[in-house]
Amino acid sequence: MxxxxxxxxxxxxxxxxxxxxxxxxxxxxxxxxxxxxxxxxxxxxxxxxxxxxSFYQSNGTIEKFIGISNFKNVLSSGPFWNSVWNTFFIGIFQVIITIPLGFIFASLINSTKRWQNFFKVIYFLPNVTSIVAAAMIFAFVLHPEMGIANYVLDTLGLPTPGWFSSPATSKWGVILLAVWHWIGFVIIICLANLQAISTEMYEAAKIDGANGIQQWLFITVPNMAPTFAFLLITGWIGALQRFNEVYVLGGPSGSPARSMQTMGAFIYERGFTGFEFGIASAATYIMFLIILVFTFINLKVSKMKL
The missing domain is CATH 1.20.5 (Single alpha-helices involved in coiled-coils or other helix-helix interfaces)
Structure with a gap:
């Protein structure tokens, strides 16, 4: 019981x-x-x-089904391909400058015994700064007449570019802004991986007679491959979606002469300035496919599995 x-x-x-x-x-x-x-x-x-x-002609109120005409319109548009060129030009130089430079800075910080946290904070500060605020600061610093950069160049007797006021140099101004804003993130990611590399590998290399440069080239660099792949992919995705800074510096048309207009700015211009929402939607999906293709290529080049 x-x-x-x-x-x-x-x-x-x-x-x-x-x-x-x-x-x-x-x-x-x-x-x-x-x-x-x-x-x-x-x-x-x-x-x-x-x-x-993307399959309709639409101004937000009136719609008409037109099939794939929007996609044909975008793919035959000169301004769209100009925006693609600008996006890739800025993105390529941002990536090939920032990743190696950030890795070198991270290696130098990692080799120091003191002030590591101080350098981390200093280099990472631009990354937490609003990109809109950063763009406005750069517009002042790189102003062709009143900017600090041209004042220094003129004092040194060097040529003073037009920066954001000239189609020939405006993209380079955006590249400088992108490098300054993103390099802190690259440094922190590289530094985290550098500190995860086993010290036993370096000790074995020392016993075998390898100097500091050889250890860096044959131990550090190969062990950083996954980190480089990650930074390459995230950098490309961010670069292909660039909008905020070019909008602040050159408006939706990427002035002067559309030299700064990216794919994101093209979509904004056609959608929210021209009220061609069908064209903007088609351009959005074309941009998505471009990002997808290049992400896939990056993964394959980096020998990473999907």
């Missing part, structure tokens, strides 16, 4: 625990509902709505 009563109590306790867990799970799911609805409303719905609009 006692055993039966004990079994009944245990069974009742398990049922209560099961009910409590179920009720607790329901409460947590209820907390997730607002986030889930936000994702559906602000991420999933715009993706499919943009895909639908």
């Amino acid at each position: 006692i055993n039966s009563q004990t079994e009944t109590n245990i069974r009742t306790s398990k049922q209560k625990i099961g009910k409590n867990r179920t009720n607790s799970s329901i409460v947590w799911y209820l907390f997730l509902i607002p986030s889930f609805l936000g994702i559906l409303l602000f991420m999933v719905y715009p993706i499919f709505e943009s895909l639908r609009l």
Whole structure:
């Protein structure tokens, strides 16, 4: 009788625990509902709505189905291919300058015994600065007449470029801004991986007679390959989506003479300035395919599995 009563109590306790867990799970799911609805409303719905609009001629109120004409229009547009060229030009030089330079700075910081945290903070500060604020500062620093950069160059007797006022130099101004803003992130990521490399490898190399340069070339650099691949992919994705700084510096048309207009700025100009939402949506999906293709290529080149 006692055993039966004990079994009944245990069974009742398990049922209560099961009910409590179920009720607790329901409460947590209820907390997730607002986030889930936000994702559906602000991420999933715009993706499919943009895909639908890419097959319509639309000004936001009047729509007409035109099939793939928007895609043909974008692919035959001179300003669009100019924006593609600008995007790739700025992105390529941003990546090939920032990653090696950031790696060198990270190696120097890693070799110091003191002030490491100080250097981390100093170099990372630009990355946490608003890109809009940074662009406005660079517009002042690189001003052709009142800018600090041209004042220094003129004092040294060097040529003073027009920077953002000249189509020949405007993209280089954006590249300088991009390098300054992104290099802190590269340094922190490289530094984290540098500190994860086993010291035993360096000790073995010392025993074999390898000097500091040889250790850096044959131990440090090869062990940094996954980090370089990560930085290359994230850098490319960010570069291909560039919009904020070029909009602040040159407006939606990327003035002067569309020399700074990127794909993101082209989409904004056609959608929210020209009210050609079908064209803008088609350009968005073309940009998405370009990013997808180059991400896939980067992964393959880096010998990483999808």
